[in-house]
Amino acid sequence: MQIAEAALRIISGKGVHRLTAQELGREVGIADGTVFRHFKDKAEIVRAAIAHLEGVLFKGFPPAEPEPLARLRSFFVGRLELMQRLPGVFFAAFSDRLEEAAGDDRPLVRSIIERSQAFVRQCLVEAQEQGLIARSLSPDVLTTVVIGTLQANAFLHHRLGVKSPMNPNDVWQVIETMLVATKQKT
Amino acid sequence: MQIAEAALRIISGKGVHRLTAQELGREVGIADGTVFRHFKDKAEIVRAAIAHLEGVLFKGFPPAEPEPLARLRSFFVGRLELMQRLPGVFFAAFSDRLEEAAGDDRPLVRSIIERSQAFVRQCLVEAQEQGLIARSLSPDVLTTVVIGTLQANAFLHHRLGVKSPMNPNDVWQVIETMLVATKQKT
Amino acid sequence: MQIAEAALRIISGKGVHRLTAQELGREVGIADGTVFRHFKDKAEIVRAAIAHLEGVLFKGFPPAEPEPLARLRSFFVGRLELMQRLPGVFFAAFSDRLEEAAGDDRPLVRSIIERSQAFVRQCLVEAQEQGLIARSLSPDVLTTVVIGTLQANAFLHHRLGVKSPMNPNDVWQVIETMLVATKQKT
Amino acid sequence: MQIAEAALRIISGKGVHRLTAQELGREVGIADGTVFRHFKDKAEIVRAAIAHLEGVLFKGFPPAEPEPLARLRSFFVGRLELMQRLPGVFFAAFSDRLEEAAGDDRPLVRSIIERSQAFVRQCLVEAQEQGLIARSLSPDVLTTVVIGTLQANAFLHHRLGVKSPMNPNDVWQVIETMLVATKQKT
DNA sequence: AATGAATGAGGCTTCATTCAT
DNA sequence: TATGAATGAAGCCTCATTCAT
Numbered sequence: 009m010q011i012a013e014a015a016l017r018i019i020s021g022k023g024v025h026r027l028t029a030q031e032l033g034r035e036v037g038i039a040d041g042t043v044f045r046h047f048k049d050k051a052e053i054v055r056a057a058i059a060h061l062e063g064v065l066f067k068g069f070p071p072a073e074p075e076p077l078a079r080l081r082s083f084f085v086g087r088l089e090l091m092q093r094l095p096g097v098f099f100a101a102f103s104d105r106l107e108e109a110a111g112d113d114r115p116l117v118r119s120i121i122e123r124s125q126a127f128v129r130q131c132l133v134e135a136q137e138q139g140l141i142a143r144s145l146s147p148d149v150l151t152t153v154v155i156g157t158l159q160a161n162a163f164l165h166h167r168l169g170v171k172s173p174m175n176p177n178d179v180w181q182v183i184e185t186m187l188v189a190t191k192q193k194t
Numbered sequence: 195m196q197i198a199e200a201a202l203r204i205i206s207g208k209g210v211h212r213l214t215a216q217e218l219g220r221e222v223g224i225a226d227g228t229v230f231r232h233f234k235d236k237a238e239i240v241r242a243a244i245a246h247l248e249g250v251l252f253k254g255f256p257p258a259e260p261e262p263l264a265r266l267r268s269f270f271v272g273r274l275e276l277m278q279r280l281p282g283v284f285f286a287a288f289s290d291r292l293e294e295a296a297g298d299d300r301p302l303v304r305s306i307i308e309r310s311q312a313f314v315r316q317c318l319v320e321a322q323e324q325g326l327i328a329r330s331l332s333p334d335v336l337t338t339v340v341i342g343t344l345q346a347n348a349f350l351h352h353r354l355g356v357k358s359p360m361n362p363n364d365v366w367q368v369i370e371t372m373l374v375a376t377k378q379k380t
Numbered sequence: 381m382q383i384a385e386a387a388l389r390i391i392s393g394k395g396v397h398r399l400t401a402q403e404l405g406r407e408v409g410i411a412d413g414t415v416f417r418h419f420k421d422k423a424e425i426v427r428a429a430i431a432h433l434e435g436v437l438f439k440g441f442p443p444a445e446p447e448p449l450a451r452l453r454s455f456f457v458g459r460l461e462l463m464q465r466l467p468g469v470f471f472a473a474f475s476d477r478l479e480e481a482a483g484d485d486r487p488l489v490r491s492i493i494e495r496s497q498a499f500v501r502q503c504l505v506e507a508q509e510q511g512l513i514a515r516s517l518s519p520d521v522l523t524t525v526v527i528g529t530l531q532a533n534a535f536l537h538h539r540l541g542v543k544s545p546m547n548p549n550d551v552w553q554v555i556e557t558m559l560v561a562t563k564q565k566t
Numbered sequence: 567m568q569i570a571e572a573a574l575r576i577i578s579g580k581g582v583h584r585l586t587a588q589e590l591g592r593e594v595g596i597a598d599g600t601v602f603r604h605f606k607d608k609a610e611i612v613r614a615a616i617a618h619l620e621g622v623l624f625k626g627f628p629p630a631e632p633e634p635l636a637r638l639r640s641f642f643v644g645r646l647e648l649m650q651r652l653p654g655v656f657f658a659a660f661s662d663r664l665e666e667a668a669g670d671d672r673p674l675v676r677s678i679i680e681r682s683q684a685f686v687r688q689c690l691v692e693a694q695e696q697g698l699i700a701r702s703l704s705p706d707v708l709t710t711v712v713i714g715t716l717q718a719n720a721f722l723h724h725r726l727g728v729k730s731p732m733n734p735n736d737v738w739q740v741i742e743t744m745l746v747a748t749k750q751k752t
Numbered sequence: 753a754a755t756g757a758a759t760g761a762g763g764c765t766t767c768a769t770t771c772a773t
Numbered sequence: 774t775a776t777g778a779a780t781g782a783a784g785c786c787t788c789a790t791t792c793a794t
């Protein structure tokens with residue numbers, strides 16, 4: 009739905025406090041009152057915006073590669089590429105703007121994050137089982153490292169306005185290098 | 195100032211949109227109008243809250259250790275410990291709530307982030323120069339890994355409400371293991 | 381626009397400080413907040429009120445009479461008649477209420493005054509050129525005499541609440557008598 | 567009283583809406599609350615300001631000259647000179663700022679005006695009785711001409727910010743010329 | 753469905769006035 | 774008398790939501 013998209017664009021680009029019926033109407037090209045012909049109230053609009061974000065983030069998810077690190081790479085690079093294409097939208101996933109807008113519906117936002125997180129963790133655990141990564145490292149910590157790197161990239165890109173974003177493959181290369189290096193060490 | 199503290203507490207705990215004069219007054223124990231005898235307007239309150247946050251985050255900064263990785267460890271563990279003591283406040287540093295509240299004063303928020311970032315990068319570069327970490331890895335990427343891990347921990351802790359937070363030293367151990375492992379590999 | 385009219389009515393009748401959104405709403409028959417669906421803010425309302433005043437004052441302006449004193453008479457009597465019909469509105473033109481309400485838009489108010497003033501002066505200069513008034517008298521001073529008489533009439537009428545206003549033609553007759561008398565004298 | 571003076575200065579210079587306890591305190595050099603140690607409430611302050619204005623305007627009043635036109639001249643020139651010395655204060659006499667500030671005490675302001683007006687009228691009537699001015703002219707109208715000229719001068723000076731004010735004697739000369747010219751005419 | 757005026761609550765801010773110190 | 778924090782009532786303005794057209 010156009011309105012959900014517009015809502016997501018506004019929230020992530022301008023902030024929750026700019027998500028008003030008027031602004032939405034202007035963005036979509038309808039009158040302010042008309043917005044409520046399509047959605048019962050603002051909460052419903054925010055829910056739709058979150059659903060829209062989830063759709064964008066998890067299109068083609070999960071990746072099909074059988075190798076856990078290749079699968080993780082695919083996910084990771086995909087997300088960074090998405091970030092470069094749709095910086096605002098991607099940033100929204102890690103921002104708390106959505107969460108604030110969601111009000112009572114925080115679980116909706118949370119599920120987006122947990123879904124990614126669970127996937128990353130699963131890949132890492134498999135990689136450890138296959139001896140690709142040192143087994144001694146806590147998969148929970150490794151998960152925060154991987155997710156965090158995505159997050160920090162979104163952060164730098166969107167918040168600090170970094171000019172030339174890093175190449176997604178290069179970023180992954182560094183992560184993978186570190187992950188597998190731990191094995192040699194032991 | 196009591197009000198600045200209360201403002202930071204509200205922003206990071208309940209969100210920007212709950213930072214109202216009434217809420218602030220209630221938190222401090224004064225009437226809403228009285229707030230503006232101490233601050234010209236809301237923007238000034240937010241500025242004070244940001245300054246307060248900066249004070250908390252950078253108390254005893256930068257760490258004095260001569261070894262770059264020890265210095266980084268000190269910073270990293272310190273931040274994670276802070277997070278466990280003051281989850282809301284710490285989370286605020288990475289959230290965009292403050293930034294939204296700051297309005298025109300975004301540079302204030304940005305400077306907090308850039309200061310940490312520059313420190314982390316400097317430690318990593320020194321470590322590379324001293325041969326502790328593989329020189330081939332981009333310091334910018336490594337910086338996002340380290341900062342991102344902090345960020346993801348704050349995220350998990352505050353947003354997903356993880357019950358038992360990880361031990362700061364354990365988290366650092368994993369990072370350091372990965373960083374130095376890259377050297378052996380080459 | 382109804383609101384502009386009401387605003388002018390309130391400002392000139394009760395004073396700037398009574399021009400509140402509530403009062404305006406009451407006058408027009410809408411809620412206070414609704415006022416701002418039609419005008420961005422109070423300044424815009426005041427601007428509209430001034431424009432409305434200008435429209436009322438300069439309807440059919442300038443008079444078409446070819447003789448300068450006849451033209452001036454027409455203007456003068458017209459203004460005094462207007463004063464008797466719309467005392468509040470007319471008074472507003474000379475009051476500083478409007479100016480205070482206008483805030484930054486003082487030029488709008490000033491232009492109303494200067495326009496009348498320039499017209500009066502022009503008539504007097506022409507009359508001097510045609511030998512109807514002694515050439516020795518400063519046109520600037522004469523202008524203040526004519527404008528001032530209007531002003532003082534508005535003042536008496538509105539501020540001192542004079543019961544029976546003077547007849548506009550009689551007032552003009554006195555002025556004209558004095559103006560042309562100066563010629564004989566020389 | 568210093569406070570009364572300051573109040574008059576503020577009202578006539580900056581407008582009623584700037585007459586606040588804080589502004590008054592700043593002007594006089596005391597704290598805002600202290601203002602109410604000297605005056606019961608704001609209305610009392612305004613009353614004092616009006617009394618102060620009356621004192622300034624009517625110092626040495628009425629002039630002692632026996633000739634009515636000389637007496638009027640003395641008054642007229644005196645007022646214009648006052649205007650050039652204290653533009654704000656003088657303007658206040660004709661402005662409605664004071665009246666707005668006075669609220670319920672409008673009679674106080676009115677009496678200032680009526681006192682001047684009665685004096686001017688008296689001079690003119692005497693002049694007519696002595697045959698200095700044509701008897702046919704309505705003294706009420708003549709009074710508005712004289713008072714109005716003062717008013718218009720204050721207006722030009724203060725409101726339109728005219729750079730070089732007219733010479734008081736020149737202005738009076740024009741008025742007197744016109745007044746006495748009417749006699750010859752008959 | 754669409755419109756846009758209207759409502760009314762809520763948030764920011766100012767200020768006269770009070771009062772403990 | 775002086776101070777200045779505190780109060781509480783307005784006033785401005787925004788916005789979600791409703792509703793007649």
